[in-house]
Amino acid sequence: MRHIRIFDTTLRDGEQSPGVALSLQQKLEIAHALARLNVDIIEAGFPVNGASEFECVSRIAREVQGPVICALARTHKLDIERAAAALESAEKRRIHVFTSASRVHLEYMLKKTPEQIIELTDEMVRYARTFTDDVEFSAQDVMRADFDFVLRLYDTAIAAGATTINIPDTTGYGTPLEYGALIKRIHDEVVRGRDVHISAHCHDDLGMATANSLAAVENGATQIECTINGIGERAGNTALEEVVMAIYTRRDHYQAETQINTREIYRISRMVERYTGMVVQPNKAIVGDNAFAHESGIHQDGVIKNKETYEIMNAELVGREAAVLVLGKHSGRAAVKKALHDLGYELDESQMQTVFQRFREIVDRKGPISTEELRALVESETAPTAHLFAIEQLQFFSGYGMLPTATVRLKTPKGEVTTTAIGDGPVDAVYKALSEAIEIQPELELYRVEAVTGTTEALGEVTVKLKLGEVLATGHGISPDIIEASARAYLDAANKLVAGQAAKHPPSLDEVQIKGIVR
Numbered sequence: 350m351r352h353i354r355i356f357d358t359t360l361r362d363g364e365q366s367p368g369v370a371l372s373l374q375q376k377l378e379i380a381h382a383l384a385r386l387n388v389d390i391i392e393a394g395f396p397v398n399g400a401s402e403f404e405c406v407s408r409i410a411r412e413v414q415g416p417v418i419c420a421l422a423r424t425h426k427l428d429i430e431r432a433a434a435a436l437e438s439a440e441k442r443r444i445h446v447f448t449s450a451s452r453v454h455l456e457y458m459l460k461k462t463p464e465q466i467i468e469l470t471d472e473m474v475r476y477a478r479t480f481t482d483d484v485e486f487s488a489q490d491v492m493r494a495d496f497d498f499v500l501r502l503y504d505t506a507i508a509a510g511a512t513t514i515n516i517p518d519t520t521g522y523g524t525p526l527e528y529g530a531l532i533k534r535i536h537d538e539v540v541r542g543r544d545v546h547i548s549a550h551c552h553d554d555l556g557m558a559t560a561n562s563l564a565a566v567e568n569g570a571t572q573i574e575c576t577i578n579g580i581g582e583r584a585g586n587t588a589l590e591e592v593v594m595a596i597y598t599r600r601d602h603y604q605a606e607t608q609i610n611t612r613e614i615y616r617i618s619r620m621v622e623r624y625t626g627m628v629v630q631p632n633k634a635i636v637g638d639n640a641f642a643h644e645s646g647i648h649q650d651g652v653i654k655n656k657e658t659y660e661i662m663n664a665e666l667v668g669r670e671a672a673v674l675v676l677g678k679h680s681g682r683a684a685v686k687k688a689l690h691d692l693g694y695e696l697d698e699s700q701m702q703t704v705f706q707r708f709r710e711i712v713d714r715k716g717p718i719s720t721e722e723l724r725a726l727v728e729s730e731t732a733p734t735a736h737l738f739a740i741e742q743l744q745f746f747s748g749y750g751m752l753p754t755a756t757v758r759l760k761t762p763k764g765e766v767t768t769t770a771i772g773d774g775p776v777d778a779v780y781k782a783l784s785e786a787i788e789i790q791p792e793l794e795l796y797r798v799e800a801v802t803g804t805t806e807a808l809g810e811v812t813v814k815l816k817l818g819e820v821l822a823t824g825h826g827i828s829p830d831i832i833e834a835s836a837r838a839y840l841d842a843a844n845k846l847v848a849g850q851a852a853k854h855p856p857s858l859d860e861v862q863i864k865g866i867v868r
């Protein structure tokens with residue numbers, strides 16, 4: 350197995366993401382987390398940028414043990430001197446000198462001829478070598494450059510002492526085949542067996558950074574430059590978590606390995622997300638919220654039977670919790686049953702049918718529900734209540750300056766009944782309409798409404814206690830709509846009361862509880 354070095358540039362190229370500026374403390378924390386992740390090299394910054402950047406690189410160099418600490422420098426003596434000074438106390442230090450290779454960069458940006466670039470490269474790589482034995486050389490925008498010039502440039506850098514030659518596709522222009530082919534040419538025609546590492550540095554402008562970096566590995570590269578969550582200039586850099594997990598998961602194909610402690614990946618991903626404010630998209634490979642989540646019934650059923658049906662790696666391997674089954678619109682019975690089992694419920698077929706039907710009604714209306722909400726749902730749906738009355742329709746109007754009015758249509762033992770009432774508020778109006786429809790007037794002893802989870806999208810759970818004569822019944826209702834949950838709770842209790850009254854001798858409260866009619 351070939352060892353692939355992971356060169357992390359979250360603190361340099363990653364911080365170049367528009368709008369991101371990390372504090373010294375944040376950079377230090379990320380650098381320590383990168384050391385725990387066991388990256389080979391940390392590019393800590395670009396010291397000539399200013400005093401605070403210089404201070405960040407110096408502190409990382411002094412305080413972070415393990416990885417090589419690297420600093421960036423243009424082909425300017427001052428840049429190289431600032432980089433060397435910032436790295437002075439590092440246990441292992443690297444200076445990364447860069448120029449450009451493409452015609453557009455040379456002509457318009459650097460205003461230099463190819464010959465001048467060759468000379469400058471020779472001079473500045475040699476100068477960097479006076480400060481350290483570990484010098485990396487890069488030429489920006491190689492994929493839009495003349496490849497013969499690129500080969501000459503890298504040959505010059507190696508002759509001048511570069512120990513790593515980095516091949517940046519600065520503008521994310523290359524395709525995997527093209528980039529891989531260039532790496533192969535550099536490997537065969539420039540490196541030619543010399544002790545020099547070839548490094549891939551890809552940007553994601555066309556969404557090909559990871560594919561291009563892996564193509565480089567297939568063609569002789571032994572270092573990948575990448576960032577946590579793929580942050581960086583414009584569309585970002587190659588994502589560390591993607592290349593590391595691709596090399597690990599497909600080691601049969603790449604015949605290579607990294608030394609990354611993969612179990613730290615998720616933790617550092619969250620840290621970088623928090624500190625940079627660059628939110629990870631839910632479908633982001635490896636670290637996105639959905640990367641190990643399944644909502645579709647067929648997938649959930651497969652994963653419950655054997656998670657390898659739809660998962661190519663274990664979530665635990667990147668420091669996440671095992672696969673998550675999201676209970677939503679696309680879920681089937683298998684996932685709901687599994688979630689209920691995990692919550693401690695074993696339902697018979699008919700209870701399962703009732704719960705699943707109600708589950709579907711709810712997720713169609715409000716989207717996925719949490720396991721807490723499922724618990725509340727199963728509690729309210731499987732209570733041993735006689736279903737004498739059931740809601741067919743419920744309509745209410747309420748608002749400032751309006752009379753709260755409710756109309757309910759109920760299925761009752763006498764057939765369909767529709768009633769309308771006005772109340773002090775929408776719940777009061779609904780309760781009056783329900784009382785009229787079921788033809789009893791119980792007293793409301795308790796009314797309590799709670800959100801099952803703490804968000805405005807949560808299911809509302811309502812508990813009521815109704816008293817009729819000596820009999821007291823508790824009812825529960827659950828719905829995304831709290832007025833509907835209130836109506837369901839009222840009817841749940843009313844059903845119990847009426848079932849009790851239907852007995853030849855109205856039962857006492859104790860008797861009713863023993864029979865399981867009142868909960």
Ligand SMILES: CC(=O)SCCNC(=O)CCNC(=O)[C@H](O)C(C)(C)COP(=O)(O)OP(=O)(O)OC[C@H]1O[C@@H](n2cnc3c(N)ncnc32)[C@H](O)[C@@H]1OP(=O)(O)O
Binds near residue numbers: 397423448459
């Ligand atoms: C692809 C990359 O990621 S490259 C790294 C990009 N990162 C950054 O630019 C972040 C840090 N940058 C900075 O702090 C500043 O731009 C500095 C300190 C480097 C330079 O600041 P300034 O002197 O104000 O120059 P400014 O940023 O306006 O322009 C960049 C200059 O660097 C030159 N330059 C660009 N790349 C190189 C290079 N590899 N070698 C030598 N000179 C270079 C440009 O030609 C331009 O020179 P000019 O001012 O003579 O025209």
Ligand SMILES: CC(C)C(=O)C(=O)O
Binds near residue numbers: 487488490517520
């Ligand atoms: C400084 C170089 C390596 C760079 O970030 C790029 O070219 O993208």
Ligand SMILES: [Mg+2]
Binds near residue numbers: 517519582
């Ligand atoms: Mg870059």
